[in-house]
Amino acid sequence: MKRLFIANRGEIALRILRACKDLGIETVAAYTRADKHLLHLRWADRNVCVGRRSYLDGPQMIEAAQLSGCDAVHPGYGFLSENSEFARSVEDAGLTFVGPAPAHIAMMGEKVGARSALASAGLPILPGSDGIVETEAEALAWAREVGYPVMLKASHGGGGRGILLARGEETLVQAFRTISAQAELLFGCADIYLEKYLANARHIEIQVFGDGEGQTVHLGARECSIQRRHQKLLEEAPPFDIATGEVEALAASCCDALSQLEYRNAGTLEFLYADGAFYFLEMNTRIQVEHPVTECVTGIDLVKLQLAVADGVGLGLAQNDIRIQGHAIECRINAEDEYFVPSPGTVDSLQLPDGPGIRVDTHLYAGYSVPHQYDPLVAKVISHGVDRSEATVRMRRALEELDIRFLATNKALHQSILADKKFVSGSYGAGFIDDPVSP
Amino acid sequence: MKRLFIANRGEIALRILRACKDLGIETVAAYTRADKHLLHLRWADRNVCVGRRSYLDGPQMIEAAQLSGCDAVHPGYGFLSENSEFARSVEDAGLTFVGPAPAHIAMMGEKVGARSALASAGLPILPGSDGIVETEAEALAWAREVGYPVMLKASHGGGGRGILLARGEETLVQAFRTISAQAELLFGCADIYLEKYLANARHIEIQVFGDGEGQTVHLGARECSIQRRHQKLLEEAPPFDIATGEVEALAASCCDALSQLEYRNAGTLEFLYADGAFYFLEMNTRIQVEHPVTECVTGIDLVKLQLAVADGVGLGLAQNDIRIQGHAIECRINAEDEYFVPSPGTVDSLQLPDGPGIRVDTHLYAGYSVPHQYDPLVAKVISHGVDRSEATVRMRRALEELDIRFLATNKALHQSILADKKFVSGSYGAGFIDDPVSP
Amino acid sequence: MDIRKVKKLIEMMEESDISEIEVKEGDDSVRISRGGVVIPSRSTPVVDRGELKPAATPVIKGHVITAPMVGTFYRAPSPSSPSFVEIGDQIKEGDTLCIIESMKMMNHIKADQAGQVEAILVVNEDAVEFDQPLFTLI
């Protein structure tokens, strides 16, 4: 790989650029007219304006990548990252797609198919409908069998949308209609499936890497239970209070399943964890926002590994080479006000935390205007320590130092989470911030 | 320990404050009138102005510590840190001194005494005069026996001053006179000793920690050969190309020697390394500027450990608990021009590097004016990677990102060091930048 | 005036977006300027480091026609055909000015107003990015 096209923006575009710098790979950065002041454009070898506002125009991205002499494309997360057609077009254009095979992206993007594929490969699946539920009657029958509450999910949903909770027959019928209409509108497909709802279960995910030829390793688990409306806010690695052996066994099952598929590059398998048991939810076929906590505890640069695997160099490591050391926490700093309303604006001055055990991934700088068109995530503060307690106090210190003037952010929310007794004792589930399924 | 008095400035004062934050210890920050815009004053529980310009007035520091209700004093490095009288006064005032026993500070501050004390405890010593050389004739006789070149050193010297090289009889006589006069002037004591000069030897140092009751552990070694006029510029941990066993054996001897002394708190033993042999030079009885590289490769917070030991909690770890992981590099960023002339000035805007494997310890911020009165060290950029190669490329990336406008710094010098073949291959000694003993 | 200093000044100008420098020392003075061409400064986010953009962006006065997409710029419908327009041509609204090839599609770029072609800012067969100025009309 000689020159990589970065088809994304913000902190993840900067993250990819840094990995390229470390590998000596040249970079071409895509940007939109609204985004010409992005930080990583300062250090890219070349920048190409690809449109007015959108990072979703796959053909333009590929055209720009080709014209600028790139031999590979990194999609980051969001935008085109889980678009199997884009991945296929990239490969058809003779470029390397930094991610899984298009067929695997498509397979995991379709939730019902993914569930059954991974169930048959041996992963524990949450009790649910064995596929699409076609009618209200079918849904009612299934719910009666398993017992309420149940979750209704759009098969092509994601990002916290296309999910509703039903606590009884009446709400089930209503939810069925709402979500069918929503899913048709949002995802172009009205397919719905049902799952047993586990109250205040924990969200645990396993990071895997495949070489595309049957070798798969895992880099441990992450705790992602602190969410608001299905959007993760704070993540930890490793999950606390779950025996290493339990996580190892689950992760080994994941690796087995993905080795059978000859899965390639990074992937994350999301699970619910309740009463000592794991239940597979879905698989994300891209790098995750929260990958730095895994980098901190393994010492492995996940984006560099993505690039190495995409380049055909292989994983270069075996399961035995991967050790979990210490504990890491990530706080996602969003430019939003106390009512969770996105608050774009200009950064007048900026004090970022630093010192032992602190890393910040951010594209902010003094003078930067956060545009209103994009995701409100503006910084990820990551702390690392010998144990959960040290990672926690370092994160508290980091948030005290963090000073973004005058952008409204969710810093105070993170500070209250870190001060919460439930957080300190590690006894929390997905209901920590709010009922995860309230509309 | 409830409240700590920080009797220092700049990045090390901020470093100490961060450790206190992590331990829940309150802080009182000393500052001078020239220094009222220091970054760490923002986060200290209280700030006390202690004078016009000087951090050397021990009695005022102690008065301020007492009046602000502190129960301990951290001296940082430089200034009062290796002043045994200050340490004794702190203890006499009923406060905890975060550092070694005053008697040990005094012992190691007197180089000839330190050499003989550690030689008799079993450490290898550079061939040299067995103590003070009183006359020129004595010096000539000794040099004739060992062979030229030889080093003349002021017994109370330090910080790169009070050292001269003699290549023959004529220069020896001249150097003897120069250094006697200098030493009398600078250190109030004309005592001189002689050592065999090893051309382009490497500077290796061992980080130790004692509990004051006979237990001493080491945290591995650091490579500090890249110096200019005896001032370190770039440090690494661990030293490359020296067998782990060799370092371990030396470090074990250090621990034995210091356990005999019942040494307390942090200490660093400096050695020359040439032709496979180590020679003790001197011992520093304080935290070092370059301590972060050791923190990166051990995962241990050295300043927290200093505070714990001072608090009587003990080391809390045994030698077996300490593992060296990966490789770390530190670049000292000085506010000085290309001719090494200190260049104070105002920081207009500041872009600090970040991302995986990068840490920056700095008290700079946009709008800060670097005062002319103090040391030109304004930032320490630290990189950490799985191996020396990863640490090196990350450091290169970090220096590319580092942008301090408009302060003249030695960033370009560091970039040229990192690009140098001798650096990349790891085949350098103390002559890398300049002849270490030219006047 | 030391000729090496003048050389240094010219080098410094070339590395920057400065259009004129004048230095006086007592009775001596040096003035260095360059014409209407302004090279984008380093702090401009549209950093040009290669083939995608021409070396110098002229000072633009007229109405600007920009590229609506990333692609390859063609002044003529085929290599053997004459160019759609030349400098000085009078054109009507809707006239084709050039073609941009993007994802194997030939996109005709048309004038959004009538006028005279003042400048052609891109060389035939060069790659263009979104929003890049192609022509100016007066």
Next chain:
Amino acid sequence: MDIRKVKKLIEMMEESDISEIEVKEGDDSVRISRGGVVIPSRSTPVVDRGELKPAATPVIKGHVITAPMVGTFYRAPSPSSPSFVEIGDQIKEGDTLCIIESMKMMNHIKADQAGQVEAILVVNEDAVEFDQPLFTLI
């Protein structure tokens, strides 16, 4: 002319929206300008240093006597004695205004000029820091 100064000026221009700089020193002068595109500057960060100051700084009008050292402030030579000065007192240069106890030493703080005591800014037995205002004289 120092070439490094000119270089610095150019760098400063590039980071700002300045279009022309002219500097004169005696007979020497330097003028640097750029035409065409002006790059908008990033706003200078405003750093609020208010939080660094001691909790309450009174608005001071008169001549200020400050503490020459860290220590404990005493208005009288002993608890049973009257204060050295009160507000409104006329004092001569060299009169003792207070004592600061530092490292067990009693330091008499004297007026460096004559005047009338306008304000006493510290409470008896409070700790004072270096340079802290103690009295104002008018």
